[in-house]
Every structure is written in structure tokens, then in C-alpha cells.
Amino acid sequence: xxxxxxxxxxxxxxxxxxxxxxxxxxxxxxxxxxxxxxxxxxxxxxxxxxxxxxxxxxxxxxxxxxxxxxxxxxxxxxxxxxxxxxxxxxxxxxxxxxxxxxxxxxxxxxxxxxxxxxxxxxxxxxxxxxxxxxxxxxxxxxxxxxxxxxxxxxxxxxxxxxxxxxxxxxxxxxxxxxxxxxxxxxxxxxxxxxxxxxxxxxxxxxxxxxxxxxxxxxxxxxxxxxxxxxxxxxxxxxxxxxxxxxxxxxxxxxxxxxxxxxxxxxxxxxxxxxxxxxxxxxxxxxxxxxxxxxxxxxxxxxxxxxxxxxxxxxxxxxxxxxxxxxxxxxxxxxxxxxxxxxxxxxxx
Numbered sequence: 030x031x032x033x034x035x036x037x038x039x040x041x042x043x044x045x046x047x048x049x050x051x052x053x054x055x056x057x058x059x060x061x062x063x064x065x066x067x068x069x070x071x072x073x074x075x076x077x078x079x080x081x082x083x084x085x086x087x088x089x090x091x092x093x094x095x096x097x098x099x100x101x102x103x104x105x106x107x108x109x110x111x112x113x114x115x116x117x118x119x120x121x122x123x124x125x126x127x128x129x130x131x132x133x134x135x136x137x138x139x140x141x142x143x144x145x146x147x148x149x150x151x152x153x154x155x156x157x158x159x160x161x162x163x164x165x166x167x168x169x170x171x172x173x174x175x176x177x178x179x180x181x182x183x184x185x186x187x188x189x190x191x192x193x194x195x196x197x198x199x200x201x202x203x204x205x206x207x208x209x210x211x212x213x214x215x216x217x218x219x220x221x222x223x224x225x226x227x228x229x230x231x232x233x234x235x236x237x238x239x240x241x242x243x244x245x246x247x248x249x250x251x252x253x254x255x256x257x258x259x260x261x262x263x264x265x266x267x268x269x270x271x272x273x274x275x276x277x278x279x280x281x282x283x284x285x286x287x288x289x290x291x292x293x294x295x296x297x298x299x300x301x302x303x304x305x306x307x308x309x310x311x312x313x314x315x316x317x318x319x320x321x322x323x324x325x326x327x328x329x330x331x332x333x334x335x336x337x338x339x340x341x342x343x344x345x346x347x348x349x350x351x352x353x354x355x356x357x358x359x360x361x362x363x364x365x366x367x368x369x370x371x372x373x374x375x376x377x
Contacts, residue, residue, distance in 0.1 A: 059211040061098050064106050067114055067206065068095050074117035078124045087113035097324070104159050104313060105320040107207050111167065114206075115199040122195035123188065135182050135190055145171040145198045148205035156208050157215035157313035158270050164204035165271030169263050171200045216311040219352040221269035227351060228261050228276055235283060246286050253283040273351055274314055277344050281318065284339030285332065294322060294337040302341055318344050 068091050075084050075091075094109035129135055147168045155161075175197035182190020235257065239250050260275035284290075303319050306312045322340035325333040 060103050060213070061101070063210045064103065064110060065095065065098060068110055071110070071114045071117040074121050075113065078120035079116070083120070087116040097320070102320040102324070103212075104157070104317040105324065107160065107210075108163055108317065111163070111203055114203055115196055118199035118202065119192050119195040122199075123191050126191050129187060129191065132183065132187070135187055135194075136179070139179055139182075139190075139194055142194065142198065144175045145201045147171075147201060155218070156210075156212045158218055158221075158311045159274065159313040159317045160207055160210075160212055162270035162274040162314060164208050165263060165268040166259060166275060167200040167204040169259065169266065169268060169271060171197045174200065215313045216309050218311050219314075220354075221273060221352065222355060223264055223269065224260075224272060224276055224351050225264055226355070227347070228257060228264060228272075231276070231280065232257060232261075235279075238283075238286060242286060249282060249286055253279045253286075256282060270314065273348070274317070276351070277314070277318060277348060280347055281321070281336070281339055281344050284343050285335050290335055290338030290342060292338065293334055294326065294341050296323070296326060298341060299323060299326075299337070302345055315345060315348050318348070 072088060072091050075087055079087070090109055091113035094106045094113070097103075097106040097109060126138070129138055156164075174193050178190050178193035178197060181193055235250065235254060239247075242250065256275045256279040260272045260279060263269075263275060264272035299319055299322050303316070306315060318340045322337040325336040325340075328334075
């Protein structure tokens with residue numbers, strides 16, 4: 030059975046870079062070393078525990094994270110590390126659980142481990158907003174994954190149940206790990222708020238587009254829709270920075286389905302837009318997408334250039350609007366006209 034992470038769904042991008050001083054945050058050898066160590070640890074664990082046919086995707090993700098380290102794209106590297114890191118934890122857990130051979134034994138283990146909870150945070154300097162957002166997204170998945178692992182074990186077998194039982198706890202561990210790194214200061218947090226109206230309006234746009242799009246584009250819609258669903262859940266929980274990142278990821282992924290970009294992005298344009306953001310404010314969420322744009326530009330394919338343009342044309346304007354005061358005019362989010370059930374998973 031091939032396990033694919035629910036969040037590993039964006040197109041593979043090649044290696045950055047242009048204008049590294051602009052598209053990367055200030056170097057931090059401490060964080061770079063921490064991420065590099067976790068990448069190596071995860072790769073070693075995958076090679077020791079995961080079947081050979083299951084290693085390629087998470088290891089490729091880890092290698093992409095490693096490549097992002099040299100030019101100092103630490104936010105991108107941390108984000109890319111997650112799936113392989115958690116996969117390594119999960120395969121190690123499955124291998125160590127070979128004695129669990131019945132549903133009764135699984136239920137005993139499931140009950141003993143219990144629903145995962147976020148780790149208590151030590152009193153220390155605030156981490157950049159995007160780091161807290163990535164951690165919040167991971168923590169938001171934990172309880173749902175835990176609850177889903179039990180019926181999954183019944184429907185798909187003990188292996189799947191054990192994998193996702195482990196994953197429900199691994200996401201919490203990853204969140205605590207990245208929050209514990211020695212991140213450089215990023216500035217004053219922007220005024221994150223509820224983006225329920227923005228999420229609702231974009232959901233209507235996506236659903237309307239789905240009714241007309243070609244079948245070949247459905248996979249992109251599925252990935253963007255999953256991200257938007259996570260955004261809605263996080264927003265309802267008051268995890269506004271995490272909701273914003275997932276909402277912007279949904280827009281980033283969906284942009285290609287809107288057709289060609291108005292204009293191609295260039296390194297200079299990306300640098301200019303970045304420079305236009307207030308310097309004293311923590312714009313690390315925007316910086317994460319600038320780093321994605323730079324990576325995409327270096328790839329050189331039409332799809333990658335479209336991704337880079339999406340950051341300037343769609344993602345950053347949506348980011349600016351989302352951290353601005355909410356407008357008094359509400360957008361009526363009409364009920365979706367199409368309901369699609371794809372797989373049994375909390376965020377699809």
C-alpha cells in the first residue's frame with residue numbers, strides 16, 4: 030500500500046535562485062544547522078524503515094528542502110522538511126509495531142496513545158509568523174488524523190491505521206520541533222484576523238470553476254480544495270496565521286487553472302514587491318511565498334513561471350487584503366453546487 034501525505038501535493042519545483050539577498054531571510058547558521066540535522070535524521074530513518082518503493086517521494090522532498098538551505102531560504106526549507114520528517118517517524122513506528130496483528134491490539138495501542146495535544150510552549154522569543162503558522166497547520170491535523178486512524182485500520186488494514194496513528198502524533202512533534210529552533214527575529218506580527226469571508230468567496234470561485242474545467246485539471250482542484258478546507262477549519266479554531274497560509278496556498282495552487290498570467294514574473298519584480306512591504310512588520314508569511322516564487326523561476330518550465338507570476342498577481346494582493354482591516358461589506362458565500370467525496374481523509 031502506497032502512503033502519500035495529504036499535504037504533499039504541489040508540483041515539484043526546481044532549485045532557486047535569483048537575487049538571494051532579497052528572496053531569502055537573513056542567514057541563521059543555528060537554524061540552518063538544525064534543519065540540516067533533521068533532514069539527515071529523517072533520510073536515515075526512511076532508508077532504515079520504509080520500503081524502497083516508498084522512499085522516493087519523501088526523500089525528494091527532503092532533498093528539495095536541503096537545496097533551499099544554502100541560499101538561506103529557511104522558511105521554505107522548514108516547510109519542505111515536514112512531510113519527509115513525519116514520514117520517517119511513521120515508518121519507524123510501523124516497523125516497531127510488528128507485534129500488533131489484530132484489531133484488538135490496535136485498539137489497545139490507539140487508546141493508550143490517546144488523542145495528541147500540542148506541546149506546551151516554553152517562554153521564549155516569538156518565532157516568525159510563518160513558522161507558527163506551519164506549526165499550527167500541523168497541530169490542526171493531529172486530532173482529525175487520530176480519529177480517522179481507527180476506522181482506517183478497519184477499512185484498509187492495520188498497516189494504514191498504524192501509519193496514521195503515528196502521523197497524528199508526529200505532526201505535533203514536528204510543530205514543537207520547528208518552534209524550538211533559534212529563529213532570527215522577524216518583526217512585529219501583522220494584525221491577523223478571521224478570513225471567513227475571503228475563504229467563502231474563494232470557495233465559491235473554485236466550485237464555479239470546477240463545473241466548467243477539463244477533467245485533466247481536477248487533480249489541481251482537489252489539492253487546492255484540500256488546502257482551503259484546512260484554512261476554514263483553522264480559521265474556525267482561531268488559528269488565523271495558519272488559516273492564512275493555507276488560504277494563500279490554495280490560491281497559489283489554483284492560479285494555474287485561471288489561465289495564463291498577465292505577465293511573467295522576474296527576480297527584479299519580486300524584489301520590488303518584497304521591498305514595498307513594511308520593514309518593521311513580520312511579513313514572513315509573504316516571504317515564504319517569495320521564496321516559492323524564486324524557486325519556481327529557477328525551474329524554467331512554463332508551469333513554474335506561471336507559479337511565480339501567481340505569487341505577484343494573486344497571492345501577495347490576497348495577503349495584503351487579509352492583514353488589512355476587514356471590510357464592512359460581507360461576501361455572500363452561496364452553498365456549493367457540487368459535493369465531491371474523493372477519499373476517506375480529514376482534509377479532502
